[in-house]
Amino acid sequence: MKIKVHDIPQEGLTYHVEYGGEILQDITQVQEPIAVNIKIERARRTVRVKGDIKARLLLNCSRCLEDFAWSLADEFDFLLMLPPSEKSYPEIELSPEDMDISFFDGETVDVAQIAAEQIFLQMPIKPLCHEECKGLCPHCGVNLNLVSCDCRAEATSSPFEALRDIKLKDRS
Ligand SMILES: [Zn+2]
Ligand SMILES: [Zn+2]
Numbered sequence: 001m002k003i004k005v006h007d008i009p010q011e012g013l014t015y016h017v018e019y020g021g022e023i024l025q026d027i028t029q030v031q032e033p034i035a036v037n038i039k040i041e042r043a044r045r046t047v048r049v050k051g052d053i054k055a056r057l058l059l060n061c062s063r064c065l066e067d068f069a070w071s072l073a074d075e076f077d078f079l080l081m082l083p084p085s086e087k088s089y090p091e092i093e094l095s096p097e098d099m100d101i102s103f104f105d106g107e108t109v110d111v112a113q114i115a116a117e118q119i120f121l122q123m124p125i126k127p128l129c130h131e132e133c134k135g136l137c138p139h140c141g142v143n144l145n146l147v148s149c150d151c152r153a154e155a156t157s158s159p160f161e162a163l164r165d166i167k168l169k170d171r172s
Contacts, residue, residue, distance in 0.1 A: 001111040018036070031057065031069055047079070053115055
């Protein structure tokens with residue numbers, strides 16, 4: 001959904017929109033529609049975008065490589081600002097700690113793009129199915145969350161054992 005800045009009335013616009021995975025370029029499976037509540041208000045050179053977003057996506061655990069459901073429920077509040085032209089710069093002083101600022105073309109506010117950005121901002125770089133995910137055994141490749149294997153004990157002690165053996169051999 002694209003909103004023309006021109007069409008935003010004094011009191012602002014409020015929407016509830018739902019999206020599917022297409023707004024994330026279908027990089028992941030969406031388990032529930034991405035639900036966005038958004039309020040858009042116009043000032044002279046800025047547009048304030050405020051609202052909340054809920055999503056439930058399927059991510060791939062970076063340790064055990066299994067898919068898991070990742071839920072997001074977050075609020076956002078930021079300013080879209082016209083790119084400063086030489087003439088008007090610096091027209092207003094903004095304190096960056098108060099609000100996030102993004103630049104836009106000044107004509108349209110793209111709600112789908114805003115929703116996608118909010119999700120990408122929150123999405124973990126290294127997703128984990130849970131904090132204590134044991135991952136895959138580096139030796140035999142089994143999922144250690146589901147089964148245990150015998151390589152583990154050997155793997156943890158062997159480098160030092162091997163080193164000690166060498167030293168002992170040197171001495172003798
Ligand atoms: Zn995992
Ligand atoms: Zn193993």
